[in-house]
Amino acid sequence: MTRPIKSAREKRDTIGKILDAACEEFAEYGLAGARVDRLAHRAGVNKAMIYYHFGSKEKLYQAVINEHFNRIRQIADIGDFTGDDIETVFLGFTEGLHSVFVGREKFIPVFLREMASGGEYFTQGMARVIDELGLTRRLKKIIDEGKRQGHFRDVDTRQAIASFIGMNMMYQLTAPVFNAVWEIKDEKIFRKHRPRAVVDLFLNGIRAE
Amino acid sequence: MTRPIKSAREKRDTIGKILDAACEEFAEYGLAGARVDRLAHRAGVNKAMIYYHFGSKEKLYQAVINEHFNRIRQIADIGDFTGDDIETVFLGFTEGLHSVFVGREKFIPVFLREMASGGEYFTQGMARVIDELGLTRRLKKIIDEGKRQGHFRDVDTRQAIASFIGMNMMYQLTAPVFNAVWEIKDEKIFRKHRPRAVVDLFLNGIRAE
Amino acid sequence: MTRPIKSAREKRDTIGKILDAACEEFAEYGLAGARVDRLAHRAGVNKAMIYYHFGSKEKLYQAVINEHFNRIRQIADIGDFTGDDIETVFLGFTEGLHSVFVGREKFIPVFLREMASGGEYFTQGMARVIDELGLTRRLKKIIDEGKRQGHFRDVDTRQAIASFIGMNMMYQLTAPVFNAVWEIKDEKIFRKHRPRAVVDLFLNGIRAE
Amino acid sequence: MTRPIKSAREKRDTIGKILDAACEEFAEYGLAGARVDRLAHRAGVNKAMIYYHFGSKEKLYQAVINEHFNRIRQIADIGDFTGDDIETVFLGFTEGLHSVFVGREKFIPVFLREMASGGEYFTQGMARVIDELGLTRRLKKIIDEGKRQGHFRDVDTRQAIASFIGMNMMYQLTAPVFNAVWEIKDEKIFRKHRPRAVVDLFLNGIRAE
DNA sequence: CATGAATGAGGATTCATTCAT
DNA sequence: GATGAATGAATCCTCATTCAT
Incomplete structure (x- = not known):
């Protein structure tokens, strides 16, 4: 009996969406000018997920790099x-x-x-x-x-x-x-x-x- | 009784100090990352003076450019x-x-x-x-x-x-x-x-x- | 095929672990300062279990008292x-x-x-x-x-x-x-x-x- | 000509109001439970003033002590x-x-x-x-x-x-x-x-x- | 029961800007 | 011009709680 576990692809989805949106947001506004709210909106995810997966705006920035x-x-x-x-x-x-x-x-x-x-x-x-x-x-x-x-x-x-x-x-x-x-x-x-x-x-x- | 009036040189001094500090501040942090407080401190002038002379952070930025x-x-x-x-x-x-x-x-x-x-x-x-x-x-x-x-x-x-x-x-x-x-x-x-x-x-x- | 069911002892274990951890957490940080995340970590159980067994942070607090x-x-x-x-x-x-x-x-x-x-x-x-x-x-x-x-x-x-x-x-x-x-x-x-x-x-x- | 400077009493007023409100707020809710918003409201001052004068909730707490x-x-x-x-x-x-x-x-x-x-x-x-x-x-x-x-x-x-x-x-x-x-x-x-x-x-x- | 991810309502803090003197 | 204090709108981040599996 296989317990359906969120596939690696789906997992990457949220993280991937955040990373893509982050690259755009940081590109347009820079680290300091980037707004986490806007970034989350862009990514189509809940703002808190950014902190859940990346910890802080800066760490997300480094992840992008x-x-x-x-x-x-x-x-x-x-x-x-x-x-x-x-x-x-x-x-x-x-x-x-x-x-x-x-x-x-x-x-x-x-x-x-x-x-x-x-x-x-x-x-x-x-x-x-x-x-x-x-x-x-x-x-x-x-x-x-x-x-x-x-x-x-x-x-x-x-x-x-x-x-x-x-x-x-x-x-x-x-x-x-x-x-x-x-x-x-x-x-x-x-x-x-x-x-x-x-x-x-x-x-x-x-x-x- | 002579009212001591700041000379033109002194006047330029404040503006000049602000411009110099602004260039540094904007160089290090960018427009969005620049902090008016820090900038004022760098320039050694009161923060309100920046607004008195330049109106806003953005205008100061343009002045630098x-x-x-x-x-x-x-x-x-x-x-x-x-x-x-x-x-x-x-x-x-x-x-x-x-x-x-x-x-x-x-x-x-x-x-x-x-x-x-x-x-x-x-x-x-x-x-x-x-x-x-x-x-x-x-x-x-x-x-x-x-x-x-x-x-x-x-x-x-x-x-x-x-x-x-x-x-x-x-x-x-x-x-x-x-x-x-x-x-x-x-x-x-x-x-x-x-x-x-x-x-x-x-x-x-x-x-x- | 025997479905492995948690024994009463094991059951109490989770609840007991939560209560012990809760007492420590509340002792150190107070009700307002207590963090459910940290508490769950302390107890070594999944956060959701706390809600499953106790319903809310406050109810857990009362349970401790x-x-x-x-x-x-x-x-x-x-x-x-x-x-x-x-x-x-x-x-x-x-x-x-x-x-x-x-x-x-x-x-x-x-x-x-x-x-x-x-x-x-x-x-x-x-x-x-x-x-x-x-x-x-x-x-x-x-x-x-x-x-x-x-x-x-x-x-x-x-x-x-x-x-x-x-x-x-x-x-x-x-x-x-x-x-x-x-x-x-x-x-x-x-x-x-x-x-x-x-x-x-x-x-x-x-x-x- | 005396430049009217905010008197020491007036100065103390804002700080004093904050300290008094803080004591009440911390007494009722504890450090963790205290809400800066509510505290500021209690004191009748702008929330930012708390940070201007005390730096952080914790520092305000220590000031109270x-x-x-x-x-x-x-x-x-x-x-x-x-x-x-x-x-x-x-x-x-x-x-x-x-x-x-x-x-x-x-x-x-x-x-x-x-x-x-x-x-x-x-x-x-x-x-x-x-x-x-x-x-x-x-x-x-x-x-x-x-x-x-x-x-x-x-x-x-x-x-x-x-x-x-x-x-x-x-x-x-x-x-x-x-x-x-x-x-x-x-x-x-x-x-x-x-x-x-x-x-x-x-x-x-x-x-x- | 157990888990990792998700959510939304805050909550602390910051910051450009303004004001009174 | 100059100053310290004041303001309000963000902005980053947290956290209790819930959900899907």
Whole structure:
């Protein structure tokens, strides 16, 4: 006789609904501006459930961030970025960097605000995740290798990485403002062409003649 | 009997103290998280004075942003970015972009948070200021010119600009996290070398062989 | 197939565990301060069980008090306080008064708090229990008798009773504070000697020379 | 030109009103049962003022207790309890003990509940206050002296003190219940006669024949 | 009986803003 | 202009109680 127990899926439902609503709420208003009432309403759950499952607004906030870190981790193996064609390799990196927010655009404002407050927890989490993704090591290795083999000019590797990351992330993070300022009206197309444009510029920038 | 009247300098003092404290407070906590009590304490003035001079927390916030926009404007004419040497010209742009926050590092978190919330007021302000600086037009003009004269490859001008801005701004905006993630310990030196590295990479990236 | 049914003993176990935990919880925090969650945790039972068995926090509270009244009643006949030796008789009273809390020290704070709130239910319950014990009548009778027979001075009987009760109960009820204030470090010994000291003082106090 | 500043009296007014209302509220409901809303209403002040002046419900509670301690201290010198007539001396002690709550009957339930919860702060406060009053030392000294001079029997001094305190305090603290249980209907008269009755019983109890 | 989740009515506390002086 | 106190509308969080299984 099987006692019908709330399935894992149903359980996740309430918690999941809260997490989704939380990400939206925090994205729109920030931790301080988020209202638990509104958040609960958004999630369609009783306010007290938030405290039952997460303890406090802050802990819920961290849960949202953790959840995102975990999702990033799952992207980790999207490609191992190896291969003969250097262009393909860097396109791989670019895709990796872009995929961090794809499908989770809601998280971008949360990300920016965390940057703004420079929270320990977030900084460390980012460092850990990026380390796990191996981005740092792989990028460095490939560029250093290229320099040694004479394919790349003798640029400062760290500066090159900083530029590569900046080229890739900045538009993603600031698209709304960027579009307004630079009057980009065909955002979709612009986004589609972006990876190739970035890799093209970057590789030509460091390639030895 | 002389009624002691506060001098104009002293007057500005209170307002100035409030603005400075406000920038810090908003930087650390954001608009929603900022506390008028704490802000007043920081500024060393009575809380009611804030309302006397600025009317409300939000208006004070806008005053802080406006003040920053005005400072940027004053940098506008730092150089007209003309000259024969293309490298010098782009170094000029880079300096311009960097100077936006130099000496106003406290404002960066405010900036990031505004990016996050995508506030109309801020977006429009940014657009206006950048337009006034002529950054857009000048950059576009120079790149297009270069392409026409055959100095530059036939890259997508807008993508190139997006990359150039990203290279320049990203590190500035996210230095604390970036340093942690990429283990940059000599930030000062790294920052000093950054403009040259950026311009070098960018120009090599778009230059025709 | 035998359906396993909880035995009466096990049944009592849950109810008993709840009552014990309740006494502790109410003792430490009072009715208003008691938390049903914590109480359930203390008892090691599911919170809903408390409502299943007792209906509400208040009813559980009354159950705790009732249980204590019942225990007092069972002590009632510990002695019938008769006999020739007046000292033995009063020692009997003293023992009776002391036994009210012996082995139920946890109940003392509940008792004090009830005193504080002067609840009808409790006051009446106390009156009934004490009446059943016959304390009032017997004490009064013995003292009045003693006065008539010339063994006792012509003291005000009610005042004498109030003093006798006070001497007996006050230390019991306030031992922790009393010990701290009067620096009593050998509480055990002090308690052991207390009954004799009380009876000795009291009888000498009312005895005719 | 005198700037009219809120007088000390007026200042005390709000704080004083809160303290008075708090004593009542805490007396009736205890710390946990007290409601800040109701308390504020009782005091006729805005709820936020409680937090402005006291910080939290708990701190207000401590303020109430402290205030009472301070009042007790001010009674300290009501008499120096010296003189030839031993009866007068002990009447002095009795008055001292009674005066602790006279005019502050509202505080008694607070006192009882503190006894119940055995809070460090309270216990220590009581010890300190009583020490300052010199009750302990004086009582002990007088009884020991009396024993040495042969006026008193060789009773255990500490037990005698415990009895004396019990006789004096118990009725005060538990009057409502005591009256109900022992059917005391003329409380006023009973109270008036109490000090003499107590001293009479006590002195006869320890006096050498 | 037992359990984990759910609910709704509070309850403590905060905070932008205003007022009297 | 400057100050400390006052105000009222939130806002976070708790808790007794109930429900579905």
